[in-house]
Amino acid sequence: MSWLAPTASGPIDATITVPGSKSLTNRYLILAALAESPSLLRAPLHSRDSALMVAALRELGAVIEELPGDGDYGPDLRVTPIPKDYELPAEARIDCGLAGTVMRFVPPLAALVRGTVRFDGDPQARIRPMGPVLKSLRVLGVQIQEEGESGALPFTVSAEGSVEGGYLAIDASGSSQFVSALLLAAPRFTNGLHLEHIGKPVPSLEHIAMTVKLLREAGVQVDDSVPNHWIVSPGPIPGFDVQIEQDLSNAGPFLAAALVTRGTVRVPHWPAQTTQVGDSWRKILTDFGAKVHLEGDTLVVTGGEQILGVELADTSELAPTVAALCALAETPSRLSGIAHLRGHETDRLAALVAEIKSLGGDAEETADGLLIRPRQLHQGLFRSYADHRMATAGAIIGLAVTGVQVDDIGSTSKTMPEFPQLWQRMLEQSSGPAS
Numbered sequence: 001m002s003w004l005a006p007t008a009s010g011p012i013d014a015t016i017t018v019p020g021s022k023s024l025t026n027r028y029l030i031l032a033a034l035a036e037s038p039s040l041l042r043a044p045l046h047s048r049d050s051a052l053m054v055a056a057l058r059e060l061g062a063v064i065e066e067l068p069g070d071g072d073y074g075p076d077l078r079v080t081p082i083p084k085d086y087e088l089p090a091e092a093r094i095d096c097g098l099a100g101t102v103m104r105f106v107p108p109l110a111a112l113v114r115g116t117v118r119f120d121g122d123p124q125a126r127i128r129p130m131g132p133v134l135k136s137l138r139v140l141g142v143q144i145q146e147e148g149e150s151g152a153l154p155f156t157v158s159a160e161g162s163v164e165g166g167y168l169a170i171d172a173s174g175s176s177q178f179v180s181a182l183l184l185a186a187p188r189f190t191n192g193l194h195l196e197h198i199g200k201p202v203p204s205l206e207h208i209a210m211t212v213k214l215l216r217e218a219g220v221q222v223d224d225s226v227p228n229h230w231i232v233s234p235g236p237i238p239g240f241d242v243q244i245e246q247d248l249s250n251a252g253p254f255l256a257a258a259l260v261t262r263g264t265v266r267v268p269h270w271p272a273q274t275t276q277v278g279d280s281w282r283k284i285l286t287d288f289g290a291k292v293h294l295e296g297d298t299l300v301v302t303g304g305e306q307i308l309g310v311e312l313a314d315t316s317e318l319a320p321t322v323a324a325l326c327a328l329a330e331t332p333s334r335l336s337g338i339a340h341l342r343g344h345e346t347d348r349l350a351a352l353v354a355e356i357k358s359l360g361g362d363a364e365e366t367a368d369g370l371l372i373r374p375r376q377l378h379q380g381l382f383r384s385y386a387d388h389r390m391a392t393a394g395a396i397i398g399l400a401v402t403g404v405q406v407d408d409i410g411s412t413s414k415t416m417p418e419f420p421q422l423w424q425r426m427l428e429q430s431s432g433p434a435s
Helices: 022-034 048-059 100-110 123-127 131-139 177-188 205-217 248-261 277-287 316-327 339-343 348-358 388-400 409-414 419-428
Strands: 013-015 039-042 063-067 076-080 092-095 114-120 143-146 155-160 166-170 193-197 229-232 241-243 264-267 291-295 298-302 311-313 333-336 362-365 370-373 380-382 404-406
Touching: 013 419, 022 039, 022 048, 022 076, 022 100, 022 177, 022 205, 048 063, 048 092, 048 100, 048 409, 092 100, 100 114, 100 131, 100 155, 100 177, 131 143, 131 166, 131 177, 166 177, 177 193, 177 205, 177 229, 205 229, 248 264, 248 277, 248 298, 248 316, 248 388, 248 419, 277 291, 277 298, 277 316, 316 333, 316 348, 316 370, 316 388, 339 348, 348 362, 348 370, 348 380, 348 388, 380 388, 388 404, 388 409, 388 419, 409 419
Parallel strands: 013 264, 039 241, 092 114, 166 193, 311 333, 380 404
Antiparallel strands: 039 076, 063 076, 114 155, 143 155, 193 229, 264 298, 291 298, 333 370, 362 370
16 A cells, blocks of 8 residues: 655654554463463554464464453453364464564474464565574474475474473574574473574574563573573463553654654653563664653653764664664764564665665665665655565655655554554644645
């Protein structure tokens, strides 16, 4: 769905909340499917990624029901776990879409039922790396049949209903999800799991810290005292009742709007403590020249007189929003430690360079990041590459540059289907209408 990004006519002054965290929702769904008794997820995310996870877990025998709740963005979810020693009545077919959490987190779970499970996804998903997960399952004794390119979708898991576990070494330098995928299922492995990463540094360690925290909150023993080692003890996961935090990464484009328009954006219910990588916005936006502070539990961001260039390392999934701000900054910027973004929903480094340059900007790839220099931008088409964060990056630039057309704003349905409406609502709260 092509979308003309609205341009702000003046400083924004808005208060906005966003739907639940995708990272938390899909991790909690996995744990709930493995639990001993039903669980309740309050204010979860309802998006394409979470719907794909729900559908996958239903295919494996979980019962997931929608219940009325107090969240602003949809019902609560009650999850009745996959029965122990469950045998699939027929081959399960799991559509991963473009969701990394589905294609990576669900195969180790599928190994714990008896039967055959076939995984596939969108065309773009077939180029996302899966090798470390598939290799790990093979080492653990699970039969995997690959049907396309090596280490990628599509593939079939033929499972016997149990996994011995024990020691396992992997190279997770391509994605932290390779580690989280194995840790989440490890409590149900007969001998637990001692996972060691061997290779270049693992990116986005915050996401592994999130996984470990959720496991511990569920009563699972996890020892991560030695760097690059995670030891998960086998044991039951009790059912739980949890309130899902809003997605702080998805709050980023709205907070960035405060800098672009020299205005103020407030996000209520900002958690005092969180494992979400999006909490980094507090420092990142300060580096860009914004004033950032908490008023109670409301994060308040006010743009400065100009957007300053930055030097930032490992901005992870926040990088497209960061790059959009860099394209509007007054001084050069360097982003490093994000080479792994080449294996995300699209090659985000190449895509960001191509789209910033298509609008007249000055950007180039480095071995592990981006260089972005100031240059006057102009109207034009900003392609999303079916990537939700590319689409929102185009929206950010469009606040300052008239005539930016985002080719597929519908790609935001991956994690925030309400994005176009929320973006317009933010602008309508400002002192003047958008153009």
